Amino acid sequence: MRKITKKFGDFVANDCIDLKVYKGEVHALLGENGAGKSTLMNILYGLYTPTNGEIYIKGKKVDIKNPNVAIHHGIGMVHQHFMLIKPFTVAENIILGIEPITSFYQLNMKKAIEDVEEISKKYGLYVDPRAKIEDISVSMQQRVEILKALYRGAEILILDEPTAVLTPQEIKELIQIMRNLTKQGKSILLITHKLKEIKEAADFCTIIRRGKKIDMVEVSKIDENQLAAMMVGREVNFKVHKEEKRPGKVILQIKELTVEDNRGISTVKDLNLTVQAGEVLGIAGVDGNGQTELIEAITGLRKAKSGQILIKDYDITNKTPREVFESGISNIPEDRQKHGLVLDFTVYENMILENFRKKPFSKKFKLQKENIINFSKKLIEEFDIRPKDENNLARSLSGGNQQKVIIAREVTNDPELLIAVQPTRGLDVGAIEFVHKSLVDQRNKNKAVLLVSFELDEIMSVSDRIAVIYEGKIVGIVDAKKTTENELGLMMAGGGYK
Structure with missing residues (x-):
């Protein structure tokens, strides 16, 4: 060429x-x-x-x-x-x-x-x-x-x-x-x-x-x-810098949760889990061990068969996605094109998908375009979304920049709990560095972060605690600083842990 x-x-x-x-x-x-x-x-x-x-x-x-x-x-x-x-x-x-x-x-x-x-x-x-x-x-x-x-x-x-x-x-x-x-x-x-x-x-x-x-x-x-x-065009820091932090009160509590997949088979089985304010809890596991169904149940996209999901003592089990969002949960979904964006909407429209009813984006049931545009321009600059034009359709952006639009929107919602599923899939090292910093920033603001990733390096470097899921159950929770890839790998394959 x-x-x-x-x-x-x-x-x-x-x-x-x-x-x-x-x-x-x-x-x-x-x-x-x-x-x-x-x-x-x-x-x-x-x-x-x-x-x-x-x-x-x-x-x-x-x-x-x-x-x-x-x-x-x-x-x-x-x-x-x-x-x-x-x-x-x-x-x-x-x-x-x-x-x-x-x-x-x-x-x-x-x-x-x-x-x-x-x-x-x-x-x-x-x-x-x-x-x-x-x-x-x-x-x-x-x-x-x-x-x-x-x-x-x-x-x-x-x-x-x-x-x-x-x-x-x-x-x-x-x-x-x-x-x-x-x-x-x-x-x-x-x-x-x-x-x-x-x-x-x-x-x-x-x-x-x-x-x-x-x-x-x-x-x-x-x-x-x-x-x-x-x-x-610069040196990249592959290590995630995290200050020592004591986790606070429990934000997300899951009790005896059972969820079925589309075939009617239980892929999440009597699962128990807590995520605290000021921590990143990573979920490690081989794909297909119930991660997708678990997150769908938390975010209102799938009904739970039994059990409870609580956000700060408020029961959100089987609530609608809108009710889940309003309870204080933001979600960076696994499939950005299917669940994260409306591809034929502009970048600025995608930036307010969850908040278009609220001030300053809406007044007397009418969208305030100038406010929306200004908000979008600020996020495009802050999150380095390229090209820097809020009028572009979401589908015209590269996969990585589509991901940045979602992360910008979800992080600025100021949630009590941020769920991030495969947040760096398809991103370059510079963007990965930025995403990891964004997740740790939420933790440092005393928010709870639930990270689901198949990248063991990512789970180990970003998380404070790591919960390993196998065949729909949490088989162990370990301190990220004290575990090894071998220990996690053994647990991910269904083996025991210390």
Whole structure:
């Protein structure tokens, strides 16, 4: 890619960027949220047309007007938010649009399944071709997306934040898959914020900052601290600074809580938990052990089967989300696009979603736009949301900046209890540093913080106490300063604790 520039109105998302990728290598694209990484890759895949610049594949200039042209040139893309049809089977998703047909012009499902099995075996990406997408894990869905691209003949594979929704074990499996693909001559472009994964998986790394290429480095010759500094333009503090603090009164109390999932199976079982003012309580556990149902029950999105949820002695069990919010709970949800934002609303509209009825945003049942705009501008500046335009639609922001909008809104609600679920998923190291500081600031203001994360490093560095959840029960609570990854890992797998 030569001198690629992309403008959206006056905003320059990519500014004269050069990128060169060789056959059989993993090339990482590193940059802050909103730096222009996904925009550059969307240009390569034909989703955007560059304002200026040229693209060459195998030395030949190409004009990639749409994804069909990109696929024709051997480019495939696995998006951060998967593009799969959930009620369809794995095989139906993979062959969609290029279905094998019989001599009678009917869908040849038998051949489709055989083709999927063959390509799965060839690349070491086993999935059940007959399984429905809605019934398989997130990591398996990702495999389907990769197979979908390979089935269409991809030689260059773009992976956009591929580890954002994976467990540590699944990340290791994905890195092995990438290595297997490069051994077979595939080239992989990896968009990620995770420096550790760049060190483990990538051969070369191009760093982009605010739309401009900063450098291209050989990964084996540089360390994580240098990569972080190049990405954000300053040294990054990976350690979370916390003052010693004595927890205060109990803010959240959960008694004998049982919650069922959509299948009617109890995924939270007689769970007991307390969170105190002035502490961060982290919940550690492997995904699928009841975390989602627990948080949904607390926030009013799911009915509890039995038990009690109390906020400062006020019973919020099975209350509506509005009643839960008004009791003093703010929530940074796990799925920012599904539960955190209205994507077709502007940034300023999303900033007041929970408070639009209140002064100064509303007067005599009429929205006070000037007050809303001023409030939004203040938060955009304070939380470094990019681009700095409150009129942008939420869907036009990068994933990380969408997350910042939610965090800005929820933190400024001044809650008694702040619930943060996967708050740094998809964020760069600079933004992670900021989010961690925001959570600790709430703790220092004598608020209670409930943190749910699959990142053990995050749980251990931000939390004061850590509760480990396994099969819907809290199997142990430990002091974050005194525990180890091994001890937590054993408890997360159902083992005992001291």
